[in-house]
Amino acid sequence: MAIKRFPFHKRILFKLLFPVVVVGVICSTLLVRVLSSPLEDFLVRQFDANLAQTADMGLQVCQDSLSYLLDLRLEGNAEMNQAMQMEAMNRITSISDKFPHIHLMILKPGEGIQACSLGMPEGDLKSSPIYDQTDGVAGFSLMGKTVRASSHFFPFWDWHIVSFVFEQDYYSPVRMAHKIVYLSAACVFITILGTLLLAFHLLIKKPLNQLIEATDGVAEGRFQKLDTINEQEFGLLMLSFNEMVDSLEREKAEVSSLIRQLKESEALFRSQFEFGNIGIAITSVQDGWVKVNARLCEILGYSEQELQEVNWPELTHPEDLPAEMEPFNRMIAGELDNYELEKRVYHKNGELLFVHLSASCFRNPDQSVRFIIVSLLNITERKRAIESQVRNANFIRALLNAVPTPVFYKDKGGRYQGCNRAFCDFMGVSVEQIMGKRVNELWPSDQADMYHRKDLELIENPIHQVYEFEVIDKDGQMRPVIFAKDVFRDESGDVAGIIGAFSDITRLKAAENAHKETSRILRLVLDSIPVRVFWKDRDCVYQGANLAFARDAGLDSTDLLVGKTDFDLAFESQAEKFRGDDQAVMASGEDKLFYEEPQDRPDGATNWLLTSKVPMRDENQNVIGVLGAYQDITDRKKAEEEIRNLRNYLSNIINSMPSVLIGVDTDGRITQWNNEAHALTGISLVSAMGKRLEHVFPRLSKQMTLVRDAIESKQVRYSPRQVRQVDRFEGYEDVTIYPLTANGVEGAVIRVDDVTEKARLEEMMVQSEKMLSVGGLAAGMAHEINNPLAGMIQNANVMRSRLENLDMKANLRVAEEIGIPMDKIRAFMEKRSIFNMVAAINESGQRVADIVDNMLSFARKSEAVVSSHHPGELLDLVLELASTDYDLKKQYDFKAIKIIKEYEKDLPMIPCEGSKIQQVLLNILRNGAFAMQEQGTWDGAPPCFILRLFVETPGNMLRIEIEDNGPGMDKKIQQRIFEPFFTTKLPGTGTGLGLSVSYFIIKENHAGTMDVLSAPGKGSTFIIRLPLQKGQDNNETG
DSSP, X not given: OXXXXXXXXXXXXXXXXXXXXXXXXXXXXXXHHHHHHHXXXXXXXXXHHHHHHHHHHHHHHHHHHHXXXXXXXXXXXXXXXXXXHHHHHHHHHHGGGGSTTOEEEEEETTTEEEEETTOSOSSOOSSOGGGGOOSSEEEEEETTEEEEEEEEEETTTTEEEEEEEEHHHHHHHHHHHHHHHHHHHHHHHHHHHHHHHHHHIIIIIHHHHHHHHHHHHHHTTOOOOOOOOOSSHHHHHHHHHHHHHHHHHHHHHHHHHHHHHHHHHHHHHHHHHHHSSSEEEEEETTTEEEEXXXXXXXXXXXXXXXXXXXXXXXXXXXXXHHHHHHXXXXXXXXXXXXXXXXXXXXXXXXXXXXXXXXXXXXXXXXXXXXXXXXXXXXXXXXXXXXXXXXXXXXXXXXXXXXXXXXEEEEETTSOEEEEOHHHHHHHTOOHHHHTTOOHHHHSOSHHHHHHHHHHHHHHHSOSOEEEEEEEEXXXXXXXXXXXXXXXXXXXXXXXXXXXXXXXXXXXHHHHHHHHHXXXXXXXXXXHHSSSEEEEEETTSOEEEEOHHHHHHTTOSOSTTTTTOOGGGSTTGGGHHHHHHHHHHXXXXXXXXXXXXXEXXXXXXXXXXXXXXXXXXXXXXXXXXXXXXXXXXXXXXHHHHHHHHXXXXXXXXHHHHSXXXXXXXXXXXXXXXEOHHHXXXXXXXXHHHTTSBHHHHOGGGGGGHHHHHHHHHHTOOEEEEEEEEEETTEEEEEEEEEEEEOGGGOOEEEEEEEEOHHHHHHHHHHHHHHHHHXXXXXXXXXXXXXXXXXXXXXXXXXXXXXXXXXXXXHHHHHHHHHHTOOHHHHHHHHHHTTHHHHHHHHHHHHHHHHHHHHHHHHHHSOOOOXXXXXXXXXXXXXXXXXHHHOHHHHHHSOGGGSEEEEEXXXXXXXXXXXXXXXXXXXXXXXXXXXXXXXXXXTTSSSOOEEEEEEEEETTTTEEEEEEEEOSOOOOHHXXXXXXXXXXXXXXXXXXXXXXXXXXXXXXXXXXXXXXXXXXXXXXXXXXXXXXESSTTOOOOOOO
């Protein structure tokens, strides 16, 4: 089709367009000829006019210049004439700027070109035909090119003003005009040709193509109508074609419908045959099995090939075969078209099946049987279901009769259709008596009418119905019952009737009344007990509580509490915590018992609660909520707080006591342990609690017998002055045991007091009394010594006076009596040093008197009078006492000790008690001398004291330093050197009170300081600092 169609279009197009093209070309050529000739003439005339105009304009410039010269009468002025010529040249050559392609020049015969708008072109033009032309347009050659020119002559300057154009520029517009004409003609021709082509396409080619495509579509079975363009030839042709298409479409639709129906019928039959639930077999009287489907094979248990070996009567139960043959023969004879029956057939495995058989004939045109079509439906399950339904009906009837609850059933009109034995026994009727009757027909009463109305309500609104009512039993007694009714439906789902049952709740009512009474009593109990009780569901919503809890929540009734949460009550600030506890108990399923928590009260106060919560469970042990109870322990908490404060107070008192307090039980285990016990043993209360006394305080283990005795006898036991060893020094402590007898508590409190200081003070007091006695004795002895000493000194002075005074009358008289002259006697005494001896006796006596006087002043009780003393004199006096002390000389010779004095000059007087300061200094010197004697420095380096006295300017203090070269002291001894009763001497040689008393005198009596600097093997230096002014406070140490 395409090969024939395309040349056909070409031929039509060629036949239509060829004459058009020829005519168009001829017309266009003629049009160009006609239009270009006058256009060319017009352009030539226009160019010639422009040439003449430019020449005229040049001439006018010259004439203007001449007029100017004439007006000024300067036409004979050569310079002015030349200037005007130059200006005229410039103006003339600039005229060409206004006319494209036109140029101007000035020629002068014999001289050639004077000026030109092109510059000075080649060729001088001194002679040219242009000189002979005075007007009009002429041609000549310039620069090798032909030009067309117009000339005017200006005689005043002998100038030829020439306007010219090159010939190629002269004909350029003409050629451009020719192009425009030809182009316009081509455009017109192309426009006409395009219009013709468009008309051909729309009016001929497009309809023709549509018609050809539609024709091809019809050949291919596609029917498509054409859009008619007009009522001319192509339009009419299209209308005829459309009518043909309509007819063909109708016939095609009918054929397609028939084919579709046939295919659907075939597909339906094939689907039913192959996949239906019914077994189908196509048989022939002569050939037997022709075709069977899979369902038939499945029902009988044979494959299609196996069925070919089995005939139909063999599959049928012998008892059912006669009943089937009769209709079969009638159908073959043409008396019946088909028949149906139920029969029994055998499965391949021997099982007997119930089937529903349907048979029909497919006959030939002569009405002979061609095929027999048999359909077989397995109804074995249905048969068994029917049998089962019968059994079930019998079972249900027996079951209903066995149920002790009265049961009845009615149709939807409310008429009884049956009942069970319990109903008959309760109501005193039989099944036959009630069948088909309404309740108000059997028991006319207002109650019966009410029963019937309830039945009708259930029929109209089939919702399970449960309600309480009363019925009259067989004895005429009115009995409370609970009805339960519902509808039953038929096969189509419509309400067919009602079935109901009722229970005699006479006993239940009695139990309910009893339960109400019990609940009332329980509510009374709950509202009376001092415990708050509440219960919530799984969502922590209150379901109930007692009245006390409701009041705590700010409500007057428990009914107002139901449905609320903790966030709705007075204690909403604790609601989140309460809810968390509830959810934890329900989630874990475990009790949370006896824990304390706060709860806000409606008045703004806060109560303390002792709360317990347990999960609530249903009969299946599923948690359905939480049950809580609490006691208000606010008063108890306050009491506990007071007890706790009191206990803390007592504990602070016990821990603040300087005594060790230890509580023990009857087994000797620690129950109380104060801070002093911790400090003494280094064992904390936590570590000591519960341990045995002998394990944490070993030195008290020997007191356990005394502890048990105190507990048994309920008497206080006392063990004083128990010696304890601290480092290498002894201490003393009193142990007192107090039995615990209150509130049935058995045990004891052990109090340990450190009495070392007390014992030492007592010893100090004894020693002080002894020293006072010794001092009194020394004073008495000194007094007794003073009497003979005074006589001795007096007699010695008398002897010396008598012996030395030779002029004494008594001496002269005695000398004369014995006959020895006084000069001889004097010479004898001088020779025998009698005078020196008497002086020595006098001096020694005086010295003894001074010593006795110093000892008396040292031992005499002073009145603690502070007076001014010179420190150097005090120290010298002490040195004198130390050198004559008996105890010192008994051990060593103090005079053998080297004394170095380093006293500052001009020392001020100091306010002090002289005797007390002497006592301090003497004690230090005695101890230092003893220590150096013990070291044995007598044979080595001589013992030495360095005594320093100077004033400390910053503190305004007198500093006394006593340095020895003895054995020195270690750090431990230095730390305890000033403690009472601390001594490093052997027993019997020291009391340990000297330095402690000295420290007390300096520190307390004189507001000074006393320190020691020492190191083993380096000697010791005691430093005493005394204020220079009375009442001066000193807080520094030296």
